[in-house]
Amino acid sequence: MNGTSKITASHRARTAAVYLRQSTLIEVRDNTESTLRQYALGDEAVRLGWDREDVLVIDADLGLSGKFGQVREGFRDLVAKVCLGEVGAIFGLEVSRLARSSADFARLLELARLTDVLLIDDDGVYDLTNFNDRLLLGLKGSMSEAELHILSSRLQGAKRAAAERGDLRSPLPVGYVYDDEGMCVIDPDMEVQAAIRDVFAAFAAGGSAYQVVAAFVGRRFPLRAYRGAWAGQLRWGKLTHARALGVLSNPCYAGTYVYGRNITRRRVQPDGSVRTSLTRVPREQWPVVLHDHHEGYWTWADYVAAEAKLKANCTHDGARPAREGLALCQGIMFCGSCGRPMTTRYHAGGQAAYECSLSRADHEATPTCRSILADIVDDAVVAALLETLSPEQIELALAAADEVTGRHTRSHRAAELAVERARFDADRAERAHAAVEPENRMVARTLEARWEARLAALDQAQAALNTAREAKPALPDRSALQALAADLPGLWHASDTRDRDRKRLLRTLISDVTLLPEPDRARARVGVRWHTGATDNLALTRPRLSADIRRTPAAARELIATLRPGHSDEQVVAALADAQLTTGTGRPYDVAAVKWVSYTYKIPAPVPFRDGEICVN
Incomplete structure (x- = not known):
């Protein structure tokens, strides 16, 4: 080692700090040789004249990156001891990499110069009171940072190039696997396929993620773990609202390869640390989008429509999903005077009214902001809706009946696949029990208990299948549906037609309804905007007040x-x-x-x- 003559008795009288660092836990786990070499620096300090009890090993930062000024207790402790004059020398494999941040490294160099601390690595001994040594360390620190920048640029460039070809592999969502050739294919497990397809079918029928979760009550949903003890294994659990949203908002299920859906943002916290978070990028700004990259569970057009539907369902600023309330225009009613959404208020006796309460709360109400009974608006809008619907809607009703039938079939198919899986597990447990030697009673008892558990699971799956078959509701035949569809007003006003279904049909054709300004309090005007872009103005007469x-x-x-x-x-x-x-x-x-x-x-x-x-x- 060069420069050992720079080590004086003053340095040896103080502590020799051996600072260990590796950027990630993966490096700590895999690069054990580097860890051992850094611990061996304590022996090097003893060889250079320090007593064993004066050697301090600081390894608190193993697995923590030094980028972006991340808070590291070990480095903070080292700087504190340098400031107190307790350290005579700092040992490291390469002292220019004590900190990835140039600011941290420059601060350490300045403090070491003021307190006469040596920096020692494999290349030699650096005396910070010597200008040439400071210059050399500064150059090495800048070169280390430039090296990291070049390596990162190369890696990111190669990553982007592979993504533009669709060859960059990333963890696939449940329902997809990589085949032997590395291609993205649909999971061959039929039960997994059925569960994923039923999610999209339930969304098409219900129109919201909550309805999807409701359709999976009593059913299990697959989850594939990618890390931890369950890495690579298929697990089954409950379908939550967050998981349903994750499936519906993932473009991979539309057969589209996307790179850059999320970007990394860093923010400085009040304590000086830098926190990294992922931010969702709007679809229009995705850098790489490859359609028809693999087989999808639904089409790209379905995905775009679902994205708009989920955004509209958002309770913060969307129209919100159709629910059970009596007000049919709830969520799509706007005030034509101030432009704000109108809220729905239910009065005594169950009577609903649309009120422009948001503008009043903010003291921004205009002279023509009004409230109006929901029945007056709903009756006029429904009359316009039923007048617009043509006899061709019969095919729509028949298609809905086919969808209901298909939904029951899919539900039964999922239960049948669960029975098939349970039967396979039971057969495999039986074969394992039959293959064991009868004399080996310890193993035989364990395998027998496992076999009995598999048989019990098979009985439960069979019982669930029988329950699903018995619970199938009776459906009217096609002739009855044709008669109902021909009398749409009767179907609309039928007692067994839910308000939620009325709202969903209304929103299918109508984009929004606006209460237009009208000085005459005895009259009202309503504007209806259809999804086709057409508009209608409806003149209404308000009921007379009791006074x-x-x-x-x-x-x-x-x-x-x-x-x-x-x-x-x-x-x-x-x-x-x-x-x-x-x-x-x-x-x-x-x-x-x-x-x-x-x-x-x-x-x-x-x-x-x-x-x-x-x-x-």
């Missing part, structure tokens, strides 16, 4: 105003009766009613004497 209904009719008010100044109240009552006029509540007028109308509308009372007459009282 308006009970208000005195205008004809009676005018007659009272004309007669009362020159006639007695009894004469006015007689005139109202002859004209067949009644109060707002439908009762005939009497003297008290005439006086109340006169008081309310400030109609003058009868004059007790004529002009020129005086009263002697």
Whole structure:
């Protein structure tokens, strides 16, 4: 080793710090020789004159990368001891790689110079008080950083080139495997295929990820682990909402190879550490998209439509999925005055209303922002919808019936595949039990217990299949469906038609409904925008308020105003009766009613004497 003459008694009187580092846990696990060489630096310190008890090994940072100023307790402890003057020399395989960050390395060099600390590696001894040694270490640190940059650029370039050919292999989602030639193919396991296909069928029928999860209640869903103790093995569990969203939003199931769906972003935390996170990239910005790369479970057009549907279902700013409420335009109703979505409010008695409450909450309501009963809007929109639907919708109903039949078939097929798998496991356990020597009772008892467990699982799978077959609801025949489809209004208003189904059909054709500004509070105008781009304006009449209904009719008010100044109240009552006029509540007028109308509308009372007459009282 060169430069040993730079080591003085002052350095040997202090601690010799051996700093160990490897960037990842994989390196620690696989590159054991490098770890042993770094631990051996303690022996090198003893050979150079340090006592064994003065050698400090700092290995807290094994498996932690030094990039981006990541917080490392070992490096922090080393810097603290250098600042306190407790360290005489720092040992490392290559001191320029003590830190991947140039800022950390430069700070360590400056502190080592101030406290007269030597840096020692295989190339020699560096005295930081010597300008030439500082210059050499600075150059080596810059070269180390440039080397990492070049290697990273080459690796990323090769990775991008392989991705553009569709050859870059990555963990496949459940339902796909790599064949012997490295090609992406559909998993040959029929039960896995059936489960994945049923996810897309349930989404097509229900229109939301929640409906997919509901369709899998009581059924198991496959999961393939890619790391840990279960790496590469197929496991079965419950289908959660997050897993359903993951399947529906993965373009791999559409037969499309995509690279760059996520990008890495780094943010500096308040404590100075840098946290790395993945951010989803919009579909329009994906760098590599290869259609028809492999066989898909559905088409790219289905994937794009599902993406839009899931976005619309988002409860933050979407229309939200159709649910059980009575308000049919819930989620697609907008205020034409302020442009905000209208909320749905249910009043006493179950009556619903669309209210422009968001603008009022933000104090941004306009003079023409209104609320309106849901029944008024829904009836007009439904009438326009049923008028638009043509007799060709019969084929739609028949297709829906076929879909229901197919759904039952798929459900039974999944149960049948589960029985087939359980029977195979039971047969294999039986063969293993038969192959063991009878004298080996320890092994025989274990295999017998395993066989019995497999037989019990087979009985459970068979019972589940029988339950699924018995639970199949009766479906009307095609002639009955044709009759129902021909009478669409009757089908719409049928008592067994759910509001959720009505909403789904309405949203299939109508994009949104807008309550247009209308100064006259007795009237309302609604704009309907269809998915085809066409628009319709509907004129509505609001129901009269209870106060308006009970208000005195205008004809009676005018007659009272004309007669009362020159006639007695009894004469006015007689005139109202002859004209067949009644109060707002439908009762005939009497003297008290005439006086109340006169008081309310400030109609003058009868004059007790004529002009020129005086009263002697």
